[in-house]
Amino acid sequence: MKLINDLTKNVQHLMLDLQQMKVFCQDPLIIQEAKGIYLTDIHGKRYLDGVSGIYVVNVGHGNEYVIEAIRRQQERVSFVAPLHAVSDTTIQFAKKLTEITPSDLNTIKLISGGSEATESAMKFARQYHNQSGNPSKYKIIANYTGYHGGTLGAMSASGLGGPRKAVFGPFLPGFEHLPPPSCFQCPYNLQYPSCNILCAKMLEYMLEREGSESVAAFIVEPMSNTGGILVPPTEYFQEIRDICDKHNVLLIYDEIITGMGRTGNWFAAQTFGVDPDILCIGKGLASGYAPLAGMIVKDQLHFSAFWGDESENINFAHGHTFGGNPISAAAGLAVIEVMEKEKLISQGVKVGEYIRSQLQKEMTALGILGEVRGRGALSCVEFVEDMESKRSFPNSRNFGKRVEKRLLKKGLILRCDPHWIGFAPPLITTISQADEMVKIFVEGVSDELKNAA
Ligand SMILES: Cc1ncc(COP(=O)(O)O)c(C=O)c1O
Structure with a gap:
């Protein structure tokens, strides 16, 4: 008592x-x-x-297989600094992760939480354009119902307003928002399918008004949680993919919630059949057994703009102390194995x-x-x-x-x-x-x- x-x-x-x-x-x-x-x-x-x-x-809680994997890792090595090294387990986990991500999304930045993942993705998009001949591209577009995390950059991308957000303002410049795909209460008061997915087409309208030469990325949750677990029509995804391609804007999926098996496939990208350029994963990645999140980019983005000699100084200029932590990686690896086996x-x-x-x-x-x-x-x-x-x-x-x-x-x-x-x-x-x-x-x-x- x-x-x-x-x-x-x-x-x-x-x-x-x-x-x-x-x-x-x-x-x-x-x-x-x-x-x-x-x-x-x-x-x-x-x-x-x-x-x-x-x-x-x-x-589920208390999974013995995951607990045992963590225990074994703990006994060998529990911390390796990502500033100068990586653990063997982290590499094994990364390889395993590439087996379940959509094709071409094989280059992984590991971090500890969802906000770090979305921040990493937005910073990667900016640096990518900077290093591939388009330094004027810096703006990030998002949907009004999106939630992308609690840090200042992620909050600037998050669309929900209200007093909870207002107390932290002003937010970072260069973040714009669009009405979301929300068929139950359509922001345009239209009906699907006669709406002709205006919510997706408005992305192009915005890019043209903003000047797409200033826009780095569009970040979207495939199913917006804070909007009320909104399920867009399937065509929404191909439409935004085509618009992003046309305007050289990177498409970022925030799959912090929808990733790791939640929507019927490993990722909502597979559920809806359209891949992003950058995928953010968190929450279920290690199923809560250790803090673990990731930002995964298409190989071509990494190898074309970030892969070079020391003197070029083009590495991704971003990091966190606990990124790729061996304990978290062991947990993540065991979680994928459990999900596959069971x-x-x-x-x-x-x-x-x-x-x-x-x-x-x-x-x-x-x-x-x-x-x-x-x-x-x-x-x-x-x-x-x-x-x-x-x-x-x-x-x-x-x-x-x-x-x-x-x-x-x-x-x-x-x-x-x-x-x-x-x-x-x-x-x-x-x-x-x-x-x-x-x-x-x-x-x-x-x-x-x-x-x-
Ligand atoms: C869609 C989405 N993105 C990002 C985040 C931020 O993740 P974290 O709380 O791990 O920083 C969350 C958290 O709820 C989320 O739901």
């Missing part, structure tokens, strides 16, 4: 992500154990992890499709279904107050956030926004565990509806 009291008291020494700590400290969620898809807090209460931590723990991507697809079909049925019955969308093991349900007119719940009602509190009490963790809730359980989740999640979810939503009636 003393330990529990001490932990509960001492949590105030921390600042958690985007948490009002005064409120969190009143009833902190302190996890002491995790196995499979279950987390256990210090009071012994069990939670179903319906969002893989936060789109991270794809192979065929986790197809398991994730099966369970994801099942969750979507159940949500469709249950939310319709409750009369608040806006849309169920997703791909593979990444699903979202958007609520509406009125199904006929698709009118959203008023922001002031904070519907999804209120549901989140109820779910937590009932032992289910999901990604909850005021207007939508995301499901992204570990890829090891079974159909009966998915049923348990949906059942608790439906109870939580029903209770909240009754409470408000």
